Amino acid sequence: MIQNAQEFFFELKNQGEGNGCVPDKLTLTILIRNLEKVGEGELVEVVKKDCVEYVGCPEKFLEEVGRKFPKRKSVGLV
Known part of the structure; x- marks a missing residue:
């Protein structure tokens, strides 16, 4: 789904x-929140830059x- 979101965003732009x-x-x-959830930090930064x-x-x-x-933050079980 990350690939689809990325393609959608760049196509929309x-x-x-x-x-x-x-x-x-x-x-x-939606993009920022969900990309952060799955650890796509680099893509989050691209989206944030484009907010301008x-x-x-x-x-x-x-x-x-x-x-x-x-x-x-993920909570680890001990």
Whole structure:
């Protein structure tokens, strides 16, 4: 599914600019949260960088995403 998400995101970015279909806050939030869950840190950073193009106040948006959906730490059983 990671491959599909990555392809969808890049397709949306590449095709969407000409026809007004670009990633919105919901799409970006879903991508960031789920990519973080599966440990795709590099791809998360790409999506976060791209927020500058699609979100009015990217720093505030990313802060809000982090606050509302904090990273979960796995709990190990001893």
